[in-house]
Structure formats: structure tokens, C-alpha cells
Amino acid sequence: MDATGGNLVSSVLREYGDATRASLFEYLPTAEPRRYLYDLVGDYPRRGGRAFRPSLCIATARAFGTPLEMALRTAVSIELLHNAMLIHDDIEDESEQRRGRPTMHVNEGVPIAINVGDTLSLLAMRPLIDNRETLGPYLSLRILEETERMARESAEGQALELGWRRDNVTDVVEADYLLMVLKKTCWYSFIQPCRIGALVGGRDPSDLSGFDRFGYFLGAAFQIQDDVLNLVGDRKKYGKEIGGDIFEGKRTLILAHFFKSCSDAEKQRLKVFFGKPRAQRLPREAAWILDALRGHGSIDYARQVASHFAQTAVTEFEGAYQDASGSDDLEFLRQLLDYMVNRDV
Amino acid sequence: MDATGGNLVSSVLREYGDATRASLFEYLPTAEPRRYLYDLVGDYPRRGGRAFRPSLCIATARAFGTPLEMALRTAVSIELLHNAMLIHDDIEDESEQRRGRPTMHVNEGVPIAINVGDTLSLLAMRPLIDNRETLGPYLSLRILEETERMARESAEGQALELGWRRDNVTDVVEADYLLMVLKKTCWYSFIQPCRIGALVGGRDPSDLSGFDRFGYFLGAAFQIQDDVLNLVGDRKKYGKEIGGDIFEGKRTLILAHFFKSCSDAEKQRLKVFFGKPRAQRLPREAAWILDALRGHGSIDYARQVASHFAQTAVTEFEGAYQDASGSDDLEFLRQLLDYMVNRDV
Numbered sequence A, B: 001m002d003a004t005g006g007n008l009v010s011s012v013l014r015e016y017g018d019a020t021r022a023s024l025f026e027y028l029p030t031a032e033p034r035r036y037l038y039d040l041v042g043d044y045p046r047r048g049g050r051a052f053r054p055s056l057c058i059a060t061a062r063a064f065g066t067p068l069e070m071a072l073r074t075a076v077s078i079e080l081l082h083n084a085m086l087i088h089d090d091i092e093d094e095s096e097q098r099r100g101r102p103t104m105h106v107n108e109g110v111p112i113a114i115n116v117g118d119t120l121s122l123l124a125m126r127p128l129i130d131n132r133e134t135l136g137p138y139l140s141l142r143i144l145e146e147t148e149r150m151a152r153e154s155a156e157g158q159a160l161e162l163g164w165r166r167d168n169v170t171d172v173v174e175a176d177y178l179l180m181v182l183k184k185t186c187w188y189s190f191i192q193p194c195r196i197g198a199l200v201g202g203r204d205p206s207d208l209s210g211f212d213r214f215g216y217f218l219g220a221a222f223q224i225q226d227d228v229l230n231l232v233g234d235r236k237k238y239g240k241e242i243g244g245d246i247f248e249g250k251r252t253l254i255l256a257h258f259f260k261s262c263s264d265a266e267k268q269r270l271k272v273f274f275g276k277p278r279a280q281r282l283p284r285e286a287a288w289i290l291d292a293l294r295g296h297g298s299i300d301y302a303r304q305v306a307s308h309f310a311q312t313a314v315t316e317f318e319g320a321y322q323d324a325s326g327s328d329d330l331e332f333l334r335q336l337l338d339y340m341v342n343r344d345v
Helices: A007-026 A034-038 A052-063 A066-092 A105-108 A112-132 A132-166 A173-202 A209-232 A244-248 A253-261 A264-275 A282-293 A299-322 A327-341 B007-026 B034-041 B052-063 B068-092 B104-107 B110-123 B123-132 B133-165 B172-201 B209-232 B244-248 B255-263 B266-274 B283-295 B298-319 B327-341
Strands: none
Touching: A007 A066, A007 A327, A007 B298, A034 A112, A034 B133, A052 A173, A052 A327, A052 B244, A066 A105, A066 A112, A066 A173, A066 B007, A066 B110, A105 A112, A105 B298, A112 A132, A112 A173, A112 B007, A112 B068, A112 B110, A112 B133, A112 B266, A132 A173, A132 A264, A132 B034, A132 B110, A132 B123, A173 A209, A209 A253, A209 A299, A244 A282, A253 A264, A253 A299, A264 A282, A264 A327, A282 A299, A299 A327, B007 B068, B034 B110, B052 B172, B052 B283, B052 B327, B068 B110, B068 B123, B068 B172, B068 B244, B068 B266, B104 B266, B110 B123, B123 B133, B123 B298, B133 B172, B172 B209, B172 B255, B209 B244, B209 B255, B209 B298, B209 B327, B244 B283, B244 B327, B255 B266, B255 B283, B266 B283, B283 B298, B298 B327
């Protein structure tokens, strides 16, 4: 078992990822202006990544009997938009590192980074327009529509998260958190890749709600696990700074549980910590918060919810893919799902 | 003659602008999340504006015999994208005022403003997808393609302008400036509204180059005049702070002429001024620059170029619209053109 699950998972992610990247780079202009734009649009894509979302799309299309080539442009668009959103997210979250290197705005300044992100979003439209050659105009427009929906769901989720942080909101309840995750994580990483993969695979547009449920439960399980790992994970396996979410003031299910069960004094202490500029938040304060979260059982509670959601995701998977016949891709999806919901939590 | 030309120009801009705005507001969600997103997406559109670009699109479609209703969604998309780009431009240019009020990022902070701009860009896709109901899927995809092209040309122009400013470039020559204006101003405000208006009006996609030329000469004439008015205009008529471009360090044709003809000492003095943070640039330094630009004949030179381009735009207009038969809209376009190239320079 390596960092991305079993051998089948690794090899399929590599295969679909390589195909997506090869086609993606053909969509990046090499024209002028290079220095301030087109040398930069390829920066994040060149840094790698597991190509998890495009693989989910391709595997779903193939599971329903459609060859990879028919899904490739759609997969490219998913990955381009992902990179576009990372650039803007990094500015919005004031992140300094992305995939082990300085973020775009750290390297180039905020104005040029915003413009590079905008350009990548536009470039993501091109493979979707080119889809008309292989998928016909109606399905192409439908996939554009799904893409607009997904990106807008993400923006809605991002708005909630940014707003809570900016206004130092400490009354985020579980339902608020789950709505934010549905919009920000589930639509983006799970629901839309599966839905448009299924559309390319010939599924009827009226018959996609199984993917919504599957994507929701899987996405929520994944995100809650990710939030738990951020606090108690093994840094080497997890790949990010442990406790980084506390320093960032990220509102998680763990915090929602804590806000509900802590004393007024504890809540006030947290509010003061989150109210300070990030650079002034001290490690000993973060350590106190981590202890308090443990003490109130907030981390254990999140673990339980993640586990419950993961079990439901498995059930929903079987329903959503019941008419699928591509056994290799189904097996890949099953193993991927298994890996995602059974990481070291 | 009022601020937007003659009576016909004013009344048609009002009519097409009102129709566009009415439809535009139907495309703005009123759902949650309101406070951090959907209350904000309508902010810039509600501030008004002359709706010049959508009117150009509608008038072109009508001039070629297609009713307003057929062009309306395309016009809405132009205006939505315009507002999206204004929000990001205001961040990138560090502008504090927009249409007489504080800019989005001044009110809401940069992270939320980026996200609101992204959302408006996405919303701009929706009327273009809805076009399939009236224009059919092929033409709808074609207009999406034209829109992606225009927005990318704008981003390329913006990249040049941002890069020149960030790196304090003082060897911008006339050809550099004209390329930047072609991309940033002409495509965005003139070429694309005319091209997609003509497409809606039933023109053949292979027969649009006349609009490229018309839009280029008109756009360049307009922008160069705007740069001149920024330095020597009547503040009341011009509507912006006189000399603001100097404080912003904006690279103009006037500066390109100056860079070519000034002494090394003068160039150095300008470079030092532009190298300082904006808040440290002093009025007396700006006054010296204005005198130097006048002394080298740079402002007069720009006036001459604008006038030459304006004359060519008039010729190109007659060529591009030679098969048009909608006499009222042609007359509107002619008067609009006349107003735009004969402002008080």
C-alpha cells in the first residue's frame, strides 16, 4: 500500500493522469506574452498532483462503456479549472506553499497571480467547446452547464469559509459546516467529475442524482478525515504541516462540535486567538486549542461522523454504478473509495 | 449634446441598456450565501454604467436584421463579464473608487472580492448556454468560443500592463503599447461586441474580419484619447481625476513617445518616480512629468495618432456594415462612433 492506495489505484491514477496531462499541455498557449502570462499558466500543472479528479471522470465514463478518448477533453478541463482555483484559493487563504514550492502570488505578486488564475479558467473552457467534435453540441453544452454549476457551488462554499474567517464567526454549527463542505469539496472533487463522466458515458441527464449522493457522502467523509489528520496525523504521510488548520483559523466539524460544547471562557479564548493576525498566533496557543479539542471529544466525534459517512458512501457507490459494466474501472473506483475512506485516521 | 453624445445616442443607449439590465438582474441568484456572495454580485451592476458594450452588440445584430430579443442574452453576458473584470481589475490596479463609490475589495477585502469576481464570470456563462434555446447549439457554442477568446485577449493585455508596472519597465515602445491596447481595450470593448452581434445577426463566421479592423482603429483611437484626456481634460466632463494615470504609472502612447525622445536624465527621473510606492509619489513630481510630456510634444503626438486612427475607423465602419440594412441602428452606430472619436481632446 503506497501513498495513493493499492497497486491498481496507483497504476490507473498514473495512466489516466498521464493522458490528461499530455492533452492538458496542448491547451496551454506558448505565445506571447510569455513572461507575465503564458510562462506562468503551466507552473502549477507542471508541479504535479495526483490527477484524482480527471481520473474519477475518465473511470466513470469507462465504467459505463465509453472509451478514454471521449472523456479526455472533459478531464483536461477539470484539471485546468482545478489549477485555476488553486491559484485564487492560495491568494484568498494567504497560503505561501503549494506542492512544496512558493505559491503563484508569492512568486509573482497578487495582481499577476489573479490574472493567471483568470486565464487558466478561460483555457478550461476550450476543451469543453472542442467536445462538440466528439460529443456533439448538445452534450457539450450540457457539460459546460455542469461545469458552471460546479464552479459556482465551489465559489459559494468558498464565500462561506472566507466570510467566517474574515468576520471571526464562532457560531458555525454542524449544518453550516456540512453545507460548506458539500459546496466547496463535494461538488468540486467528487460530484461533478462523476456526473460529467456519467454523461460522457451515455447516462441520461435526468438520472444523475445517485452520483450527487455518492459524491456528497464520500466528499464529506474525505474532508472530515482530512481535518482530523491535519490535527493528529503523521506529517510524513499527511504531507502538510500538522495543526496548520488551527493557525489558519479554518472552520471545521471539529470546531463546530467544540463551539457547541465548550465554556464561554474557552470560546472567548479561541475568538481572541482567531482575531489576531496570523503571524501573531503562537504555537503554545495552538497547543492549548488542540488539547481543548481533544478534551471535549471534538476530534473523536469528527472521526465517528467521517466513519458513518464513509459507510454510506460505499452503499451509495453500489447504487450509482449499478448499471456500469466496465469491471476494471469499477474495481479501480472501489479500491480508490476504499483507500479514501480508510486512510490513517 | 450631452455627456454621451446626441439625443439618438443617449436614447438608444438608455433603451438597450435598460433591456440588458432588466435581463441581467434575472441572472443574479438571490439564494444563500447572501452576505458573503450574492448580495455582492449585484453591487457593481447596480452602480450603473452606460451599457455601451451590450448596446454595441444589440445595435449590430439589429443592423443586420435580427430583433433585440435574439441578442439580449449575449448582451447580458457581455455586461456580466464586464463587471467581473472590473472587480478583478480594481484589485490588480489597487483602485479605490469605482463609479463614485469604494471598490469591492476596499469594502469586502481582497479574498471575498476575488471570489465575487470569479462568480460573476461564471454567471456570465449562463445566458450564453441559454442561447441554445433561441440561437441553437452551434451558434451558442460559437459565441462561447468568441467570448473565451475576447476574455483571454483582455487577460493578455492586462498581463502586459501589470508586468510593465510591476517591473517598472521604461522601454515600452509604440508597438508594445498598441498591442496592449488591441488586446485589453479593442477586443473587449469593440471587436467582440461587434463580432458576436454580427453572428447573432446572421453573418457568416468567416466574414468577421471587417469588425476586427473597425474595432481596432476605434478602440485605439478611443483609448489614446482617453489617455490624453486624463492629462489635459476637463475633470467635470472627463469624470476621473486628471493626471491619475501618472500617479498610477500607466504606460501610455504618450509615455512611449516620451521614452523615445527624452534625455537619459529625464528617463531616470521618471523611473525613480514610478519606482516609489504610489502613496509616496508627490503632486509636484507629477506636475514636472506633465510639463516634460508637453515639452517633448508627446501629448500632441498622441492627439495626432488618435485623430488618424479615428478617421480610419470611420472608413472601416462603412466597410464592415456595408450589407447592413437596419437604418435606425446604423444611424445610432454612426453617431456613437462620431461622438467617441470627437470627444474634447
